[in-house]
Amino acid sequence: MFKALIEPFRYPKLEVGHGEAKVFGAMGSRKPKAKAKNWSGTLGRIWHYLAERRAKLVLVLFMVLLSSGLSLLGPYLISRAVDDYLGGAGGRTWGIFLLILALVYLLNSLVSWLQNVWMIEVAQETVYRMRTELFAHLHRLPISFFNRRQQGEIMSRLTNDIENISSTLNSSAIQIFSSILTLVGTVGVMLWLSPLLTLLTFIVVPLMMLGMRWITRRTGPLFKERQRNMGELNGFIEETLSGQRIIKAFSQEERVITGFRERNTRIMLSGYWAQAISGFIPKLMNGLNNLSFAIVAGVGGLLAIRGLVTVGIIIAFAEYARQFTRPLNDLANQWNTLLSAIAGAERVFEVLDEETEARDEGAAVKLQHVEGAVKFSGVSFSYEGGADTLQDISFEAKPGEMIALVGPTGAGKTTLIGLLSRFYDPSRGSITLDGRELSTITRESLRSQMAFVLQDSFLFKGTIRDNIRYGRLDATDEEVEEAAKLANAHAFIMRLQDGYDRMLSVDGSGISQGQKQLLAIARAILANPSMLVLDEATSSIDTVTEIKIQEGLQALMRGRTSFVIAHRLGTIRAADRILVLEGGRLLQQGSHEELLQQGGLYSELVRGSKEAAEA
Numbered sequence: 001m002f003k004a005l006i007e008p009f010r011y012p013k014l015e016v017g018h019g020e021a022k023v024f025g026a027m028g029s030r031k032p033k034a035k036a037k038n039w040s041g042t043l044g045r046i047w048h049y050l051a052e053r054r055a056k057l058v059l060v061l062f063m064v065l066l067s068s069g070l071s072l073l074g075p076y077l078i079s080r081a082v083d084d085y086l087g088g089a090g091g092r093t094w095g096i097f098l099l100i101l102a103l104v105y106l107l108n109s110l111v112s113w114l115q116n117v118w119m120i121e122v123a124q125e126t127v128y129r130m131r132t133e134l135f136a137h138l139h140r141l142p143i144s145f146f147n148r149r150q151q152g153e154i155m156s157r158l159t160n161d162i163e164n165i166s167s168t169l170n171s172s173a174i175q176i177f178s179s180i181l182t183l184v185g186t187v188g189v190m191l192w193l194s195p196l197l198t199l200l201t202f203i204v205v206p207l208m209m210l211g212m213r214w215i216t217r218r219t220g221p222l223f224k225e226r227q228r229n230m231g232e233l234n235g236f237i238e239e240t241l242s243g244q245r246i247i248k249a250f251s252q253e254e255r256v257i258t259g260f261r262e263r264n265t266r267i268m269l270s271g272y273w274a275q276a277i278s279g280f281i282p283k284l285m286n287g288l289n290n291l292s293f294a295i296v297a298g299v300g301g302l303l304a305i306r307g308l309v310t311v312g313i314i315i316a317f318a319e320y321a322r323q324f325t326r327p328l329n330d331l332a333n334q335w336n337t338l339l340s341a342i343a344g345a346e347r348v349f350e351v352l353d354e355e356t357e358a359r360d361e362g363a364a365v366k367l368q369h370v371e372g373a374v375k376f377s378g379v380s381f382s383y384e385g386g387a388d389t390l391q392d393i394s395f396e397a398k399p400g401e402m403i404a405l406v407g408p409t410g411a412g413k414t415t416l417i418g419l420l421s422r423f424y425d426p427s428r429g430s431i432t433l434d435g436r437e438l439s440t441i442t443r444e445s446l447r448s449q450m451a452f453v454l455q456d457s458f459l460f461k462g463t464i465r466d467n468i469r470y471g472r473l474d475a476t477d478e479e480v481e482e483a484a485k486l487a488n489a490h491a492f493i494m495r496l497q498d499g500y501d502r503m504l505s506v507d508g509s510g511i512s513q514g515q516k517q518l519l520a521i522a523r524a525i526l527a528n529p530s531m532l533v534l535d536e537a538t539s540s541i542d543t544v545t546e547i548k549i550q551e552g553l554q555a556l557m558r559g560r561t562s563f564v565i566a567h568r569l570g571t572i573r574a575a576d577r578i579l580v581l582e583g584g585r586l587l588q589q590g591s592h593e594e595l596l597q598q599g600g601l602y603s604e605l606v607r608g609s610k611e612a613a614e615a
C-alpha cells in the first residue's frame with residue numbers, strides 16, 4: 001500500500017516547470033540515479049578516518065561498555081531488593097540494594113556524559129579532517145571536473161553532506177554501538193534469569209525484524225534521494241544568484257521561482273516520506289514492546305503462582321524486556337540517520353576519488369627564469385575524448401613577442417590558451433617553453449610565470465590593495481601603488497573613498513567593468529610574469545577608459561611574451577604574429593600586413609569589422 005502511496009510523490013508531477021528546462025537547461029537537468037554503492041566500503045573508509053583518533057575512541061568504547069554494564073545492573077538490583085523484602089529479610093538489605101541502585105544510576109549518567117563529550121571530540125576532529133581534505137582535493141582537481149558540475153552542487157558536498165556525517169558520528173555511531181552491547185548483554189542476563197521467559201519475550205522479535213526491514217528498505221532510497229535533491233537545489237540557488245543580472249534582464253524571475261519551487265518540492269516530499277515512514281518505527285516497536293510486556297506479565301504471573309519463578313524475577317524481566325526492545329528501537333531510528341550519513345559520505349568520497357590534475361612527472365623541473373620562447377608543433381586536442389577541438393596547430397613565439405589569436409567564436413582560441421597554461425594537455429603533438437616540453441615543467445612554476453588579464457577579471461572580497469597584491473603577496477604598499485600607476489589605475493583609485501583601502505564586495509561589485517580591468521592589469525604588473533594572456537574585453541567601455549586600458553596593457557606587455565585573444569581587430573595591428581583560427585585549425589599566420597596581402601579569412605574579418613565600424 002505504501003508503495004502505491006510513495007510512487008506518485010517520488011517524481012512529483014507538477015503543473016509547472018516544463019518551460020524553465022528549456023531556458024535553463026543546465027539547471028533543470030536531473031542527474032542519473034547513482035549506482036548502488038558498496039556500503040561496507042563506505043563505512044570502512046569512514047572508519048579509516050576515525051581510526052586516526054584510536055586512543056580516544058578506545059576510551060569512548062570503554063565508557064560505552066561501562067554504561068551498558070551499569071544499565072544491566074539496575075533491574076537486577078531491583079529484583080534482589082524486592083525478593084529480599086518479600087522473602088522476609090525485610091528492612092535490612094533492601095535499603096542497601098536501593099542505595100546501590102541510586103549510585104549505579106548516577107554513575108551511569110556521568111559515564112554517558114563523558115562518553116558523549118569524547119565522542120563529539122572524535123567526531124568533530126574527524127569531519128574537520130574530511131572537510132579540509134575535500135577542500136584541498138577540490139583545489140587540485142583539473143578544470144575539466146568543474147566544467148562538468150555546478151558550483152552549488154559541489155558546495156553542498158562540503159556543507160550538507162559533511163554535516164550529515166558529523167551529526168551521525170556525534171550521536172548515532174555511539175548509540176548504535178551501545179545499543180548492540182545493551183542488546184547482547186540484556187539477552188544474556190535474561191537467559192540466565194529464566195530461559196522460558198526469555199523465549200516468550202522473543203516471540204515479538206521476528207515481527208520487529210520484519211517491520212524494520214520493510215520500513216528501512218523504503219526509507220534508505222528516500223534519504224539518498226533527499227541528499228541528491230539537496231545538492232541539486234544548492235546548484236540551482238548558486239546558479240540563479242550568480243546569474244541574477246541575466247535573469248532580470250530577460251524577466252525570468254517567475255520561471256526561476258517556479259524552478260526553485262519544483263526542486264524544493266522534491267526535497268520536501270523525499271524528506272517528508274523518509275521521516276514519515278521512519279517515524280512509524282518507534283510506534284511499531286512500542287506496540288510490540290507492550291505485547292511482549294503483557295506476555296511476560298501474564299505467563300510470568302502463572303509461573304509465579306506455581307512457584308516456578310519469584311516475583312522479583314518477573315519485575316526484573318519486565319524491565320529487561322523493555323530494555324531489550326529499547327536498543328532495537330534505537331537501532332532502527334539510528335539506522336535511518338546512518339543511511340543518510342552513508343549517502344553523504346558516498347558523495348564526499350566520490351569527489352575525493354576524482355583524479356587530481358595529473359601529477360607532475362617525476363623528473364619535472366621548477367622553472368626559475370623564463371625567456372618566453374613558445375613552440376607548438378602539430379598540436380591536436382579534444383575535450384574528454386570528443387572530436388578534435390584543435391587540429392594540428394604549429395607556430396612559434398619568440399621571447400617578448402606579441403601573438404594575437406583571432407577567429408570566429410568557437411574557433412578554439414581559449415582552448416589553445418588552456419593548453420599553454422596546462423589546464424589541459426594535448427592529445428597529440430608537443431608544446432615547448434624555452435625548448436623544454438611543457439610536461440617536464442612543474443605546473444605550479446609554469447603558471448607562476450604567467451599572468452592572466454581576462455574579460456571578466458575576478459576580484460575577491462577585500463580591499464583594492466589586497467586585490468592588487470594577489471599578484472605577489474610579499475609586495476610592499478609602494479610596489480602595489482607603483483603597479484597601479486603603471487596600469488593607469490592609480491588616478492581612479494585615489495578618487496574613491498578610502499582609496500587603496502576601499503573594500504570591494506563580492507567579485508568587485510561597486511566598481512565598473514573598466515576599473516576592474518585596470519586593477520587586473522595592476523595585479524599582473526605586480527606579478528611580473530614572463531608570459532601574459534590577455535582576453536580583450538568585448539564589452540564596450542568608454543573611449544577614455546579604453547585608452548587607459550590600452551596604455552596599461554602596453555606597459556604590461558613590454559618585454560613579455562604575450563598572447564592576446566583579440567575581439568576587435570584594430571588593437572592587434574602591432575602584433576608580431578597573428579594566428580587566424582577557424583574550426584580548430586590554424587588557417588593563417590603572419591603580421592597584419594602579410595595577412596592582408598595573403599587575402600583569405602583575415603582580410604575578410606578586417607573588411608567585416610571596418611564595415612561594422614562604418615555602419
Ligand SMILES: Nc1ncnc2c1ncn2[C@@H]1O[C@H](COP(=O)(O)OP(=O)(O)OP(=O)(O)O)[C@@H](O)[C@H]1O
Pocket residue numbers: 147383389407408409410411412413414415416
Ligand atoms: N569544456 C568544454 N568541453 C567541451 N567542449 C568545449 C569546452 N570548452 C569549449 N568547448 C568547445 O570547443 C570549441 C572551442 O571553444 P573555445 O572556447 O576555445 O573557442 P573560442 O575561439 O575561444 O571562442 P570565443 O571567441 O567565443 O571565446 C567550441 O566548439 C566549444 O564548444
